Amino acid sequence: MSEALLEIRGLTVGFDVPGGRLPAVAGIDLTLGKGEILALVGESGSGKSALSMSLVGLNRGPRTHIGGEVLFGGRDLVGAGEKELREVRGKDIAVVFQDALAALNPTQRVGDQVAEMIRTHRRISKRNASKRAEELLGEVGIANPGQAARAYPHQLSGGMRQRVMIAIGLANDPAVLIADEPTTALDVTIQAQVLRLLKRLQRDHGTTIVLITHDLGVVAEVADRVAVMYAGRIIEQGTRDEVLFDPQHPYTMGLLSSVPRVDGPAVSRLPAIAGSPLTGVARPDGCAFAPRCTFVHEACQKQTPPLQRRYAGEAHLDACVLDEAGRARARGALEEVAQ
Numbered sequence: 001m002s003e004a005l006l007e008i009r010g011l012t013v014g015f016d017v018p019g020g021r022l023p024a025v026a027g028i029d030l031t032l033g034k035g036e037i038l039a040l041v042g043e044s045g046s047g048k049s050a051l052s053m054s055l056v057g058l059n060r061g062p063r064t065h066i067g068g069e070v071l072f073g074g075r076d077l078v079g080a081g082e083k084e085l086r087e088v089r090g091k092d093i094a095v096v097f098q099d100a101l102a103a104l105n106p107t108q109r110v111g112d113q114v115a116e117m118i119r120t121h122r123r124i125s126k127r128n129a130s131k132r133a134e135e136l137l138g139e140v141g142i143a144n145p146g147q148a149a150r151a152y153p154h155q156l157s158g159g160m161r162q163r164v165m166i167a168i169g170l171a172n173d174p175a176v177l178i179a180d181e182p183t184t185a186l187d188v189t190i191q192a193q194v195l196r197l198l199k200r201l202q203r204d205h206g207t208t209i210v211l212i213t214h215d216l217g218v219v220a221e222v223a224d225r226v227a228v229m230y231a232g233r234i235i236e237q238g239t240r241d242e243v244l245f246d247p248q249h250p251y252t253m254g255l256l257s258s259v260p261r262v263d264g265p266a267v268s269r270l271p272a273i274a275g276s277p278l279t280g281v282a283r284p285d286g287c288a289f290a291p292r293c294t295f296v297h298e299a300c301q302k303q304t305p306p307l308q309r310r311y312a313g314e315a316h317l318d319a320c321v322l323d324e325a326g327r328a329r330a331r332g333a334l335e336e337v338a339q
């Protein structure tokens, strides 16, 4: 991996809910390299959004408890004050959400919204900011940026709005762009265009991108590295090829086993694995996936297996106590099911 840009250490996010504190993020260590695209995958509720929002304190509040460290440019963003964070947000680390319609201001022209983001972080005249906003709309692939700039969000298509969100994210040429399901609401053609755009950003601007997705097809297409989340933890992590072609954790194997191969039809949503993930406040000892795992044995229930290198390549980590023979059996069994 290239030079470290952002280092997440022991990150936890707990939400106070009726009945206790929900451990949405239960201790994550992750380093983002400069210019890489990291895909964060996992079922609904695994903590992907809670993790990404906590990086820049977007989910801070009286009922949210964020712990651990997020080191960026020599400072810790978890401990940073709101004023300091406001500077980081949008300027150094930008977040693009899935639901562009909800994130945009319905009463303001989109060009003005992009320009405003530029002016929040830079001393630049209104006129120049508007000019730059139009340029940005062009850069994200909007065919008639002048016209789009004057439109209100509801006058644009879903794909256009998503591009506007990305333009806002890029307004200040951030070092890190966190894109939370940026293509989910879009049809396949537009989705491919947005992904190509992210890839281009990485190439031309060296932007580090965290791409949150349910879609393993998206992962295969654009990711350099993959982190698989389950119940608030990363249970497997490695290069794209390591995770997709040599999965180590039965959960990852399960996700992949029902995805058709490249020559099959393009079905790529995360397939259902029998049972449902832990979502309550109580987290019994042991591996969180154990209740759903076909290959569970006694050791799985004793303690939470740490994420570490076990039987695969140097940077390929997993949190499963199965030994090498057990993994081979698991892989074999799942391949059989897939046929």
Ligand SMILES: Nc1ncnc2c1ncn2[C@@H]1O[C@H](COP(=O)(O)OP(=O)(O)OP(=O)(O)O)[C@@H](O)[C@H]1O
Residues within 6 Å of the ligand: 015, 016, 017, 022, 024, 042, 043, 044, 045, 046, 047, 048, 049, 050, 051, 279
């Ligand atoms: N503000 C909140 N208050 C209480 N619980 C929350 C809050 N936000 C998220 N949660 C809970 O935290 C857990 C993780 O949620 P999160 O939104 O991070 O999941 P996700 O992986 O992004 O899921 P999805 O794929 O559906 O977007 C879930 O159990 C969710 O219900």
Ligand SMILES: [Mg+2]
Residues within 6 Å of the ligand: 048, 049, 050, 180
């Ligand atoms: Mg989410």
